Amino acid sequence: MNTVSDALERVLEYHERTKHRLERYAAGPETLDWDAQPDPFRRFEGAPTIRLPLAADHLTTPFEALSVPGAVAPHPLSLESVGIFLELSLGLSAWKEYGPDRWALRCNPSSGNLHPTEGYIVCRSISDVPDGVYHYVSRDHILEQRCGLPGTPAPAITPRLLVALSSIHWREAWKYGERAFRYCQLDTGHAVGSLSYAAAALGWRLRWVSSVAFAELAAGLGLDRNEDFSGAEREEAELLLEVIAAPGAATSDGAEPVPSENAWRGRANVLDRRPMYRWPVIDEVEKATRPCSPVPESGAAETYPSRSAVCSEPAARVIRQRRSAQHFDRREVLSAAAFYHLVDALLPRRIAPWDAWDLTPRVHPVFFVHRVEGIKPGLYALPRRAAIKPDLQAAFRGEFSWLKPEGCPEYLPLFRLAEADCSKLSRTLHCHQAIGADCAFALGMLAEFEPVISTAPWRYRQLFWESGLLGQVLYLEAEAIGIRGTGIGCYFDDVFHDLLGLSGRTFQSLYHFTVGFPLTDTRILTLPPYAGRDPS
Structure with a gap:
């Protein structure tokens, strides 16, 4: 995209053509083969893995405490707390069964339960988690180490955790066609909310690192590596968030350093081996909306009374x-x-x-x-x-x-x-x-x-x-x-x-x-998210 005006033209064209109208819906597939739905789980085959503990059941923070600043004592950054953070934000919440069909639900909602959003973390000096860039696999509640980061000098720096989100547009486009880019961005917003609520339950808060440009984030996550996505659906970098795990903790203005070329591990799995449609307009709006140098914007000054307590449930x-x-x-x-x-x-x-x-x-x-x-x-x-x-x-x-x-x-x-x-x-x-x-x-x-x-x-x-x-x-x-x-x-x-x-x-x-007030279909069975897995 050469100029801002060119990019704006592409965005406005996309927005208008993907509106649903009474006389016609936005362009989408004419038929769906549910038996050939894309794999809902991204994996990086060959990447080393770290098994995360399932410890969210032990977290007693009441929901109403999330609305009270300072009400939750911060948990230290550790393998266990990182596991809780991901379990309650991007992890599975249940499996559903109806007849021969079985599907997973996640804590972060998704349009059509298609889940285009992928999660990554960058760790520094966190116990039992070697410094590196990791992809989170919600199905198994594990981390895949995409790469290690250069070692930290002694004494170790203050533990730090960043979390990044990306989108796989094909997951949504498979069902929704050209309007899919909209839904992927909505899902990113839902995921930010999920991460923020999970962080608050641990006494943490999140900060959007808005100064990171698209190319910098994509490189830092390894999403620009053609050899790692050969034949597989690409991921689009969205945004980077920093976990503030203690009051007054230092914050970062940029992404972590990119490791050397030979430090990357794993190849992305193919999610759909027989895609029936192509939606070039999604690629166009994707490129037109990549931030080169985002400019932070100040928040509003309005203040409102404190929230009232209504839910003491965990x-x-x-x-x-x-x-x-x-x-x-x-x-x-x-x-x-x-x-x-x-x-x-x-x-x-x-x-x-x-x-x-x-x-x-x-x-x-x-x-x-x-x-x-x-x-x-x-x-x-x-x-x-x-x-x-x-x-x-x-x-x-x-x-x-x-x-x-x-x-x-x-x-x-x-x-x-x-x-x-x-x-x-x-x-x-x-x-x-x-x-x-x-x-x-x-x-x-x-x-x-x-x-x-x-x-x-x-x-x-x-x-x-x-x-x-x-x-x-x-x-x-x-x-x-x-x-x-x-x-x-x-x-x-x-x-x-x-x-x-x-x-x-x-x-x-x-x-x-x-x-x-919901009506529940009792024919659909609800099963535990990680049944049969040892919590540790």
Whole structure:
């Protein structure tokens, strides 16, 4: 991509062509052979492995403590704590069986349970983990050492842990075609949330190392090594996070040094030996959104009251029991207190997962409230920073009321736009899916769009990451109060925009979500994630 304008043109072209419309869906495969689904697990054959202990069951941190700064004493960096961190963020949460079919669920959600996101860690001076770059294999809860790093001088430096994420676009494209790049970026945002919650349960926090450019990260993870991916699906580097395991710990402004060529081990396995389709537009937007020199952005200055405690269950249990609801019971009504608790969780604070996202909030939910006690059905908006409210009001329909609902906490920037039964509209908007109408509420995540990406097209990814992060908050906060949510990638983009009165591309919807009372299919068996494996 030669210039910013060229990259922006590619991004805008991709965004428009991958919108679902009432008259046609975005381009995807015409048929699916589920028996030929790509392998959901990446391995690097020939790489040395380290078996991680399964110790999350021993972690007693209550979920409500994650919302209280300093409430959890930091665990030291060790093989065990690294194992817990990965087990609760990118590890398996269960196996499911229905008839002859068996599939895995993970702590980090994924569009269609296809899991394009891969996790890597970089370790320095951590006991029982030699310095190096490792790939995490969720199926077996092991680390594959892709390479060792130059030895550290004595005395050893302070233990350090970095975690990186990459995407395998084919995993999503196999099912979703051209729209897959969007979903991979949403999954990256979900994974950031998963990592942040898991870190908080250990008394840690995460920091996005935003100064690392794409090429530098790809080289540091070995993703640019053609010989290691010969015939196999490539991985796209996404972002690097640093674990801050103690208050006041030093932070890094760059990636670890790249080891010598002969230090790399392992060859990537082939996930799909007979791909039926090709989607060149994904390669184009992938290249157009690679950051050359990301510029950090200061976070918002708003402050909000502390979160109230609602769930004393162990955080590990809440995290691992998270599921995507498939059906909702429309007879149930959500309490106003529960609704406001969930809305409040979307506001940025210096707690997980927002402490890993110290950026200006650019994504603002619009709610379809269906069944919430004491709250009139209709459309509601949540500007997640005060300065954007006038812009939203100017862009939305002039007849919208922008009234605070009765009983809404004063600090909560929630506004009713219009009072109406919008369940049928919500069902139609969400690709005619019943979950859009049967839930207690649905929402669309409206992003500040063209003004944000016009000078930095790579921030197209970042807007999806923020949307996925919001989704992860809703997943876990809903689970903590005994209900359930599900992300929706299939919705009619411009129908939603037209409903709000939007024109142009100042704002665009990037993700939708629903929350309600789940109906469980008892025919599907739930099995332990690592049955038969010794915990140590």
